[in-house]
Amino acid sequence: PQPKYLADYAPPPVTVTHVDLHFRLDPLATRIRARLTCERREPGEMVLDGEQLKLISIAMDGAALDPSRYTLTDTALTLHDAPDRFILETEAEIAPETNKALEGLYMSGGMYCTQCEAEGFRRITWMLDRPDVMATYDVEIEADLPVRLSNGDEVAPGKWHDPWLKPTYLFALVAGNLVATSDRFTTVEGREVALNVWVRPGDEGRTGYALDALKRSMLWDERVYGRAYDLSVFNIVAVDDFNMGAMENKGLNIFNSRYVLASPETATDSDYANIERIVAHEYFHNWTGNRITCRDWFQLCLKEGLTVFRDQQFMQDERSAAVQRIGDVLTLRARQFREDAGPLAHPVRPESFVEINNFYTATVYEKGAEVIGMLRRLVGPEGYAAGCALYFERHDGEACTIEDWLDCFAEATGRDLSQFKLWYSQAGTPVVTVREDFKNGRYRIDLKQETPQTPDQPNKAPLVIPLAFGLLGRDGREIQATRIHALDTATDRLEFDLDEKPILSMLRGFSAPVILQHDQTDADRLILLAHDTDPFIRWEAGRMLSKSRLMAAVTDGAGFDAGWLDALHRLATDEAADPAFRALALALPSEDDLAGSLHAASVVPDPDRIHAARKSAQRAIADRLADDLPALRAAMAVPGPYDPRAADAGKRALGATLLRLQTLRDGGDAARAAYAAADNMTDRMAAFTCLLEARDTSVAAAFEQDWKHDRLVMDKWFMAQVAHADPSEAVAQAEALTQRADFDASNPNRFRAVLGGLSAGNPAGFHRADGAGYALLADWLITLDASNPQTAARMSAAFETWRRYDADRQTLMRAALERMRDAASSRDLREMTDRMLG
Ligand code: B3K
Numbered sequence: 001p002q003p004k005y006l007a008d009y010a011p012p013p014v015t016v017t018h019v020d021l022h023f024r025l026d027p028l029a030t031r032i033r034a035r036l037t038c039e040r041r042e043p044g045e046m047v048l049d050g051e052q053l054k055l056i057s058i059a060m061d062g063a064a065l066d067p068s069r070y071t072l073t074d075t076a077l078t079l080h081d082a083p084d085r086f087i088l089e090t091e092a093e094i095a096p097e098t099n100k101a102l103e104g105l106y107m108s109g110g111m112y113c114t115q116c117e118a119e120g121f122r123r124i125t126w127m128l129d130r131p132d133v134m135a136t137y138d139v140e141i142e143a144d145l146p147v148r149l150s151n152g153d154e155v156a157p158g159k160w161h162d163p164w165l166k167p168t169y170l171f172a173l174v175a176g177n178l179v180a181t182s183d184r185f186t187t188v189e190g191r192e193v194a195l196n197v198w199v200r201p202g203d204e205g206r207t208g209y210a211l212d213a214l215k216r217s218m219l220w221d222e223r224v225y226g227r228a229y230d231l232s233v234f235n236i237v238a239v240d241d242f243n244m245g246a247m248e249n250k251g252l253n254i255f256n257s258r259y260v261l262a263s264p265e266t267a268t269d270s271d272y273a274n275i276e277r278i279v280a281h282e283y284f285h286n287w288t289g290n291r292i293t294c295r296d297w298f299q300l301c302l303k304e305g306l307t308v309f310r311d312q313q314f315m316q317d318e319r320s321a322a323v324q325r326i327g328d329v330l331t332l333r334a335r336q337f338r339e340d341a342g343p344l345a346h347p348v349r350p351e352s353f354v355e356i357n358n359f360y361t362a363t364v365y366e367k368g369a370e371v372i373g374m375l376r377r378l379v380g381p382e383g384y385a386a387g388c389a390l391y392f393e394r395h396d397g398e399a400c401t402i403e404d405w406l407d408c409f410a411e412a413t414g415r416d417l418s419q420f421k422l423w424y425s426q427a428g429t430p431v432v433t434v435r436e437d438f439k440n441g442r443y444r445i446d447l448k449q450e451t452p453q454t455p456d457q458p459n460k461a462p463l464v465i466p467l468a469f470g471l472l473g474r475d476g477r478e479i480q481a482t483r484i485h486a487l488d489t490a491t492d493r494l495e496f497d498l499d500e501k502p503i504l505s506m507l508r509g510f511s512a513p514v515i516l517q518h519d520q521t522d523a524d525r526l527i528l529l530a531h532d533t534d535p536f537i538r539w540e541a542g543r544m545l546s547k548s549r550l551m552a553a554v555t556d557g558a559g560f561d562a563g564w565l566d567a568l569h570r571l572a573t574d575e576a577a578d579p580a581f582r583a584l585a586l587a588l589p590s591e592d593d594l595a596g597s598l599h600a601a602s603v604v605p606d607p608d609r610i611h612a613a614r615k616s617a618q619r620a621i622a623d624r625l626a627d628d629l630p631a632l633r634a635a636m637a638v639p640g641p642y643d644p645r646a647a648d649a650g651k652r653a654l655g656a657t658l659l660r661l662q663t664l665r666d667g668g669d670a671a672r673a674a675y676a677a678a679d680n681m682t683d684r685m686a687a688f689t690c691l692l693e694a695r696d697t698s699v700a701a702a703f704e705q706d707w708k709h710d711r712l713v714m715d716k717w718f719m720a721q722v723a724h725a726d727p728s729e730a731v732a733q734a735e736a737l738t739q740r741a742d743f744d745a746s747n748p749n750r751f752r753a754v755l756g757g758l759s760a761g762n763p764a765g766f767h768r769a770d771g772a773g774y775a776l777l778a779d780w781l782i783t784l785d786a787s788n789p790q791t792a793a794r795m796s797a798a799f800e801t802w803r804r805y806d807a808d809r810q811t812l813m814r815a816a817l818e819r820m821r822d823a824a825s826s827r828d829l830r831e832m833t834d835r836m837l838g
């Protein structure tokens, strides 16, 4: 398949202004009658998209269309010499039951549901399946099912009218035997909105948190962005088989059930946090994505980067801002920096693609959000608010580009954003190098920026990088409060007159998505860790101290010094500090993070040595904290009924960290007691994974006995047994789990639990020297690709780091990639493997 290029964008010659759909649902023979109101804008043929559809009939303006007037292929319906205005009527037949790609109309657990983003609508009927064609919709659903939902407002049972212009990708339909938990919300404009969370009967006791998160999101968007909801109903539906997290269809959000259903017994604190974030994210799309959408799929970050930024702001407001920011940076580094450093690197706004589903990436989403954050830092909160207000006012109801977005900020603030725009087109993570010098009362900071080359981009220009920094005295007092320096040249120098050399606190709040190269002494880092005014910097200083020890342990087998262990001890026992922060500060850099950093330092990472070094560091920490562990753990006990909010969750997080350390000392005694005493899934999973690491063989069977009836809990069980297995056993464990009757490869959650549990959860196991991990994953991805290309292609990115490793592992990973490329039945997996092989 040929790539598509941003440069080739052209609007369609004929457009559709209204869509009328009639569905007669049937598992193997669903009939869709579509009535499209079409209008010519320019000369040219009308080419409608359509895939895997059986044509039953076609008519124009009420009369059957003569075969000479159209051409039908596997992917398109072309109308020859169509008039300037006409009604096109088609009838199509499809089989939702056999649709395992989970794109278009499919069935999950007996219900009908849809996923149309990015190009799934064309599997439902013939249409201009592109985001710049926005239409109003009328939908009628005929089925012998109690609940029939679509977008907009329900005008009669099973009949829906959506007055808001929308592109095809926001269309949705749900029908089944579902029950709702309901509430109401009155918007700031006085609109009464019915809120419903639809689930399968039996799950209605687990919807409360999602509903609560939805109401808080609606209020937040009114208060912070001035955006109110615009229909009389907002529906959320939980679906078991879903490729992604959730989908923002107009007025009818469809969710992976794991991001809706929660009860203290079945969901962990991080499940609750994910539900809150994703409910907010999909709701916020109503303005950033739906009311104002993307002109074409190259502009995906216009809605995704902005909406991720908004969900991050929301979470910072609802929870601890510091903890949230640190978590977001961890995710960015783990996923996006990794992507940017390998063969899949691409700009926030890609300029070409073969399969758009392959570009729902950490770069488009998370780096896209960082770009919005930088824009806000550069123009200031007022400038940002003014730019957003102009954007909403000017572009409501339109399909837009990044240029449209940036123009609003340039206009509202008078700032020239042409250099800033490079963040959208230049791939790769910039490296900012800092050198300090102090002489005769003159303190200098020399700055240098460099972006490494990435596929198709050998040369990089300097970016505008907002560097938030401050200065501390040796006593830890701040002598320069946070200031933002916009670094916009390759090199730059800052100078200060000072009595003594200060301690530089650079990149406060992680003010730009860059790699900071700054050789700071341990002494300076310890002062930052203890005293900086910025919590991100305190955490980062601690992390750098840990990282340098781990890198040395991997490369030279170095031991762990008392100075570092004392610092961790101080952190762990610092009662003034937020427990969630302490848990984050005690967490060591991940194995994959270390592998990436070693590679960046021109050391070939050895996954076994990394794993061993991390384990011995944990043992050293456990020994240093030994005397304090019982009291510290007791202090983290949370009395009373389970509360998912941040304060209690933070205590549980630190409690779990301490239990993991305790387990290294007592072989699992404390964890067994904790497992038996757990009255919520957070504590239970913490104890369970500790016991798996302690090789307690009885606990998995006990867990299964208790939870075999619960699909979402069992996903945790599947994943934990692989991710927490000894690396030498992880592949065999994963393979054994795939042989079980309840391993359903067509369910993406279950598939990811086992195979993702290996590739992402157990790096040393995945990178086993004999290549068994690579082979197992490749086999399963080839199998999955035949039915569900989207998830197979997404998970193939496990191989993106192949060039980091030693020659033997490179050969094995390359062979796995070639095997997947040659066996790929989809263009999704084909494109991914081609790009990774370069
Ligand atoms: N917009 C959807 C993602 C759709 C993915 C299609 N492959 C979820 C979200 O970002 O909100």
Ligand code: ZN
Binding pocket: 281, 285, 303, 304, 307
């Ligand atoms: Zn989104």
